[in-house]
Amino acid sequence: MPGENFYTENKDLKFLMDEIIDWKAIVDLKEKIGDEECPYDDAEEAKATYLGMLEDPVGDIAAKRFAPRAEEVDTIGCQYKDGEVIFPEGLKRNLQDLMDAQLMGMTIPREYGGLQFPETVYTAAIEVVSQADASLMNFFGLQGGIAETIMEFASDELKQQYLPRMSTGEFTGAMALTEPDAGSDLAAVSAKADIEAEIDPETGMWHINGTKRFITNGCGDVILVLARSEDASRKSGGRGLSFFLVEKGDTVKVRRIENKLGIHGSPTCELYFDNSPAYLIGRRGMGLARYTAWLMLAARLAIGAQAQGIAEAALQESLKYAEEREQFGKPIRQFPQVAAMLANMRVYTEASRALLYATSEIVDLHQGAERRELKEETKAYGKLAEALTPIAKYYSTEIANKICYDAIQIHGGNGFMKDYPVERLYRDVRITNIYEGTSQIQVNWGISRLVRGDLNEYIAGLAEKVTRNPELKAEVDKAAAVLQECLAFLKEKDVGYRELIAPHAVDIFIDVAVGYLFLAQAEKWEYKVEVARKFIHDMAPRVEMNRQYTLDALLVELNP
Ligand SMILES: Cc1cc2nc3c(=O)[nH]c(=O)nc-3n(C[C@H](O)[C@H](O)[C@H](O)COP(=O)(O)OP(=O)(O)OC[C@H]3O[C@@H](n4cnc5c(N)ncnc54)[C@H](O)[C@@H]3O)c2cc1C
Incomplete structure (x- = not known):
């Protein structure tokens, strides 16, 4: 992968961040300028901090560390031995780099050790990281959605217990929704929270039994689980589901990891919960309608950004290859059809980016309005965020698939070989329009x-x-x-x-x-x-x- 800094070299992304995003509107809603705990004197200073961080460390380590390790991470992949998931060395170093740069808590509030950056900065960071290694995003980009759900709906005690360790990266997260018979139709979730078990009045602890499959980073430390808590004959479908936090431990077993087409640096686990102690998040029976829906909106934006990063990588690889590769005595980029493919790839990469960041901005305004308890604005922005997020996810991921398809075409036979990164990009991108909802x-x-x-x-x-x-x-x-x-x-x-x-x-x-x-x-x-x-x-x-x-x-x- 060419490049020294994946943020500053991405002119379109930088243009959106410098000129298009209305940072003042976001900062005014999300920060309390003038308050003692607010580190910024004004919106300009906040913007400079956000964009400075995107340049260094994010863009810098993405280009100089994550991208050079991507091939090794993909080739070795995550392994499974005796109930344990073993990460490739490159992935371990990537995670350490993210922790050293204090990037794991990008959107977590400062009071819990995070950076408290807006979603739009996080979206950009996810794009840049994914350009280097799409599978790494499944740690970096998932962290925010999990932490924000805890922040939004869990008790203060749980926030204190988990968020500081998620901010440092000591704890990583997973979300366990899918079951063998419940994929797109999550209301069919059957894992049963054992409500018959005695609840310890001091801890209020629940217990979960059941199997979840296809869980990204299921070997992580903090697992948010959607489970049936109510008797299905009385409360059927989604109304009988609640949301729980389960901490990794002896009762949570990784039974296997999937052998899959792409994102080899991201373990996809089958989990078995064997009477696992679980904390209820929020209210009973609201697991699907409220908390999963909320988490999935955040996660869908992140997957859109992941696809966007892969598309950018495929575009850059294709531009470079079309310049270097000569046929009929001239660089292939000079042939009209190749030139047209390259132009299309650029236009549609920028098209999906335009919609993705416009959506991100709305999500920020919604969150800001909600935190300020501005009822009208919360309702209006919430309606927009709910409508735009799935559309942006759909568009970014479908466009990225098409761009990776064209990238292989531009590489000809070489594109089909593992010698060139586009082969990996083509495999990695294929999951983006499937997970977090097809x-x-x-x-x-x-x-x-x-x-x-x-x-x-x-x-x-x-x-x-x-x-x-x-x-x-x-x-x-x-x-x-x-x-x-x-x-x-x-x-x-x-x-x-x-x-x-x-x-x-x-x-x-x-x-x-x-x-x-x-x-x-x-x-x-x-x-x-x-x-x-x-x-x-x-x-x-x-x-x-x-x-x-x-x-x-x-x-x-x-x-x-
Ligand atoms: C690598 C990987 C990682 C994953 N990570 C996680 C994770 O971390 N946590 C988690 O909970 N899950 C995870 N998943 C699960 C993922 O979210 C589901 O696979 C996905 O939502 C689709 O569900 P399904 O596979 O059961 O497909 P199905 O629901 O069986 O869908 C099969 C086909 O039917 C179509 N279809 C289904 N319903 C409709 C409908 N109403 N209208 C039109 N078409 C429909 C689908 O679009 C698809 O084309 C992961 C999956 C993979 C492969």
Whole structure:
């Protein structure tokens, strides 16, 4: 992987951080400037601290340490022996580097030893780390979601007990939701919290029995577990599930780790809970609806950022290769089809990044409003965050898959060989549109929010921010009208029809949103006018195709 610093060399990411993100709005909500405990005098100082950290240590160690170790981590992978998970040396050193740089508690509040940085900084850090080694993100990027869930919903005692050790990285986290018969449909979770067991009135301790599978870092120290706590005959489905914190110990057994296609530096564990002591988080029966939903929103943003980092890596590898590789007496980048693939890879890497960071910003504003107990703002931003996050995750992960596909194509036969990093990137990226909810689940969620009108004002707000390039804007306005036509049509349709066309209608929304976001970017960086022009040029036929699919879907069962 080329590069000295994966943050400063990523011009688009740096531009978003320097020019596009409204740090003042975020800092005003998330920090109490003027308070004794606040380390910043103003939003500018906070911004300088965040971006300074992204440059060094994050961008620096990603390029100089994590990236050079990625091949070794992938080749050796995590091993399983006598109930223990053994990490490759490169992974151990990566984790130590993250701890030494005090990055493991990036979003954890300062009072618990963390940095208390906004989600948007964390998203950028996850992207940069994933560009170097996507599997490392499953420690670094998972940590935030687990810690934030504890922060948000656990008792003060549990916060004191776990968050400081998560901030230093002494403790890492896992989330155990999936079971053999409960994947996309988490309401089917059956692991039974043994409510028959006597609860020690002093500790209030529960016990969990059951098996969870596909648990990333299941060998970690702090495991958040979704389990059935209520009698299924009285409270069926999600209403019978609660959320628990289980600490690693003798009663939590890693039965095996999966032998898998990619992210070899991230152990995927089957866990067996054998009467494991568990702390209830929050209220009984709210495990799925409240706490898992909350955790998954954070985790989905992180996976979107992971995919974004892989896409950037694939793009950079392809640009380098196309420059060096010569055929017919000239570098392959000079052939029109290769040049077009490279241009497309850049435009769509930037497109998914635009939506991902716009979403991150909304998540920050929502969290800030919630902490300040601003009711109206919390509701408004919360609605947006819930609708945008699955769509951004869907888009980043699908785009990244396409970019890795093209990266292999640009490398020709070499791309198929382990000698070049794109082979690993192609394997690593494949999980991103599956875990934390498949793309199908994300667009189902997205379409229900779109039809409800939850993103109408948001789109109108994006349009208002565009003041230049009227011809290009007119094209996006046309697509926005098509979106409204489709949503009005879908209001009259049943859920089955809506889910059938969900990817098409959601894609129209994405084209409109990214079209406006690019045009707003173009007002601050001339280069983006060309990016917007290319994206909007591609968009018109795509929107028309998706409109037709939406208005006239045909589902057939073929049984020859
Ligand atoms: C490497 C790896 C790491 C993981 N890490 C974790 C972890 O840390 N914690 C955790 O709890 N889980 C984890 N998972 C589980 C992961 O989240 C699930 O695999 C994923 O959500 C899909 O569930 P499933 O595999 O059961 O697929 P299924 O739910 O069986 O889905 C199969 C297919 O059916 C489709 N489908 C299902 N329902 C619908 C629907 N309503 N509409 C349209 N299509 C549908 C899916 O999109 C998919 O194409 C991990 C999985 C892997 C592979």
